[in-house]
Amino acid sequence: MSELDAFREDTRQWLEANCPESMRTVGRREDMVAPGRNQKFPSDDARIWFERMRDKGWTCPEFPSEYGGGGLDAAKAKVLRQEMQRLKCRAPLSDLGISMLGPALLEFGSEAQKAEHIPRIVRGEIRWCQGYSEPGAGSDLASVQCRAEDKGDHYLVNGTKIWTSFATESDWIFCLVRTDPDAPKRDGISFLLIDMETPGISIAPIQLISGDSEFCQVFFEDVKVPKKNMVYEANKGWTVAKGLLKHERKMISELSQDFIGGTLTLRQAADEYLGYDKNGKLKEPGLRAAITRHEMNMRAIELTAYRAHLEGLAGEPDSRIPLIMKYVSTTEFQVKDELMTELLGYRGLGWDDAYFSEEELKSSRSLLFNKSLTIAGGTNEVQLNIIAKRALDLPES
Ligand SMILES: Cc1cc2nc3c(=O)[nH]c(=O)nc-3n(C[C@H](O)[C@H](O)[C@H](O)COP(=O)(O)OP(=O)(O)OC[C@H]3O[C@@H](n4cnc5c(N)ncnc54)[C@H](O)[C@@H]3O)c2cc1C
Structure with a gap:
C-alpha cells in the first residue's frame, strides 16, 4: 500500500470515529462555526467536532505543524478533503484567517508575526x-x-x-x-x-x-x-494585497454549492418538477440543452481544477488557471441557480413560508446570495480585464 493510500485509510477511519453524526449533513449558513474571542457554537456536536479537528491541526490542514497546523502536503490535504466530502463532514471552522490571511502571512509575514497569529487562527481564537x-x-x-x-x-x-x-x-x-x-x-x-x-x-x-x-x-x-x-x-503592501487576493478568489471559486444551495441537483429537480415526454426526454428541449451545457461546463471546471492540482504537484503550475477559475466557477454557480429557479417555477420563489420545502427555500436564497459572488473579491468585469491581459495576452484597447 502506498503512503498516500495508507493515509487515506487512516483518515477514513478517524473521520468515521470522530465526526458526530449531526455534522455529516449539509449545514445552513447559520450552522457555520466562526472563531473569535466570544466564540459561540450552534450545537454541542459542532463544538466537539471543532475541538477534535483543532487538536489534529485539521482546522488548517496545510498550515505547518510548527504553528499548530496539520502539516499536510497538497496531496494529503486533497485526500482529507475527499474523505470529508465522502462523509459529508461540515467544515469544523470557517474564517478569513484560514482561507486568506493565514496563507498570506505564511508567505509574507515575519517569523514573529507567524508565531503570534498562525496558532491563534488554527485554534479558532481570533476572527x-x-x-x-x-x-x-x-x-x-x-x-x-x-x-x-x-x-x-x-x-x-x-x-x-x-x-x-x-x-x-x-x-x-x-x-x-x-x-x-x-x-x-x-x-x-x-x-x-x-x-x-x-x-x-x-x-x-x-x-x-x-x-x-x-x-x-x-x-x-x-x-x-x-x-x-x-x-x-x-x-510594499500591494504585493501582499495581490498575494492575498489570489487566495480569496480561489476560496470563492471553491465555495461548496451544497453549503449555499442545498443538495437538490438539477436532474433531481427536473425529475420532480418538470417530467418527461413520451420519448423519455425532458419536456422542455430548451431547458434540456441548457442543463446539459451547464453540466458539461461544471465537469470542465472540475477537470481543469484537477489538472491545475497535478501540474502544481509536478512543480509546473500554469499561472493562467487561477486567473480564470473565479470567473468561470461563479458564473456557472449563477447559471445553476437560474436553471433551478426555472425548473422549480413558483416553488423556487419562496422565502420563509412553511408551504415551501427546505430545499425550495435554499434554492431561492442561493439565487440571491450567489449574485454577490461575481462582485466579492473583484467583479467579473474586472476579472475579464485581468484574464484578457495576463492569461490571453490581449492588447489593451
Ligand atoms: C458579498 C460581498 C462581501 C464583501 N466583503 C468585503 C470585505 O469583507 N472587505 C472588503 O474590503 N470588501 C468587501 N467587499 C467589497 C468588494 O470587494 C467590492 O464590492 C468589489 O471589489 C467591487 O467594488 P465596488 O463595490 O466599489 O464597485 P465599483 O468598483 O464601483 O464597480 C462598479 C461597477 O463598475 C464596473 N467596473 C469598475 N471598474 C471597471 C473596469 N476597469 N472595467 C470594467 N468594469 C469596471 C464593476 O465591474 C462594477 O460592475 C464585498 C463585496 C461583496 C459583494
Missing part, C-alpha cells in the same frame, strides 16, 4: 475581517485613502473601510493603508494588522434588503497601531 474596500476604492483598489502616518514607534490610522463583512463580530482586521501619499498609488500602500479593540475604531452596520447586515463600514480616528503589525515592508 478576522478584511479592510480593503473604501467608498472610493473597490475595483480600483489601489486608490485606497485610509492613511497610516509613521509616528516613530507606531502608525496613526485615520480613514474608513466599507463593505467589511462581519466587522461587528471580528476581533482583528487586516487593512490596506496609505503610508506614502506622494508615491505612485501602488507604491504608497502598506498592509497592517489591527486589533478591533484599539481605541478610535467604530463600526456602523449596513442594513441589507434581506434584513441581514453582515456588511459594515469601519471608521478609524487616530488609531494607534504598533509598528510590529505591519506585514512585509512599508509601501
Whole structure:
C-alpha cells in the first residue's frame, strides 16, 4: 500500500470515529462555526467536532505543524478533503484567517508575526475581517485613502473601510493603508494588522434588503497601531494585497454549492418538477440543452481544477488557471441557480413560508446570495480585464 493510500485509510477511519453524526449533513449558513474571542457554537456536536479537528491541526490542514497546523502536503490535504466530502463532514471552522490571511502571512509575514497569529487562527481564537474596500476604492483598489502616518514607534490610522463583512463580530482586521501619499498609488500602500479593540475604531452596520447586515463600514480616528503589525515592508503592501487576493478568489471559486444551495441537483429537480415526454426526454428541449451545457461546463471546471492540482504537484503550475477559475466557477454557480429557479417555477420563489420545502427555500436564497459572488473579491468585469491581459495576452484597447 502506498503512503498516500495508507493515509487515506487512516483518515477514513478517524473521520468515521470522530465526526458526530449531526455534522455529516449539509449545514445552513447559520450552522457555520466562526472563531473569535466570544466564540459561540450552534450545537454541542459542532463544538466537539471543532475541538477534535483543532487538536489534529485539521482546522488548517496545510498550515505547518510548527504553528499548530496539520502539516499536510497538497496531496494529503486533497485526500482529507475527499474523505470529508465522502462523509459529508461540515467544515469544523470557517474564517478569513484560514482561507486568506493565514496563507498570506505564511508567505509574507515575519517569523514573529507567524508565531503570534498562525496558532491563534488554527485554534479558532481570533476572527478576522478584511479592510480593503473604501467608498472610493473597490475595483480600483489601489486608490485606497485610509492613511497610516509613521509616528516613530507606531502608525496613526485615520480613514474608513466599507463593505467589511462581519466587522461587528471580528476581533482583528487586516487593512490596506496609505503610508506614502506622494508615491505612485501602488507604491504608497502598506498592509497592517489591527486589533478591533484599539481605541478610535467604530463600526456602523449596513442594513441589507434581506434584513441581514453582515456588511459594515469601519471608521478609524487616530488609531494607534504598533509598528510590529505591519506585514512585509512599508509601501510594499500591494504585493501582499495581490498575494492575498489570489487566495480569496480561489476560496470563492471553491465555495461548496451544497453549503449555499442545498443538495437538490438539477436532474433531481427536473425529475420532480418538470417530467418527461413520451420519448423519455425532458419536456422542455430548451431547458434540456441548457442543463446539459451547464453540466458539461461544471465537469470542465472540475477537470481543469484537477489538472491545475497535478501540474502544481509536478512543480509546473500554469499561472493562467487561477486567473480564470473565479470567473468561470461563479458564473456557472449563477447559471445553476437560474436553471433551478426555472425548473422549480413558483416553488423556487419562496422565502420563509412553511408551504415551501427546505430545499425550495435554499434554492431561492442561493439565487440571491450567489449574485454577490461575481462582485466579492473583484467583479467579473474586472476579472475579464485581468484574464484578457495576463492569461490571453490581449492588447489593451
Ligand atoms: C458579498 C460581498 C462581501 C464583501 N466583503 C468585503 C470585505 O469583507 N472587505 C472588503 O474590503 N470588501 C468587501 N467587499 C467589497 C468588494 O470587494 C467590492 O464590492 C468589489 O471589489 C467591487 O467594488 P465596488 O463595490 O466599489 O464597485 P465599483 O468598483 O464601483 O464597480 C462598479 C461597477 O463598475 C464596473 N467596473 C469598475 N471598474 C471597471 C473596469 N476597469 N472595467 C470594467 N468594469 C469596471 C464593476 O465591474 C462594477 O460592475 C464585498 C463585496 C461583496 C459583494
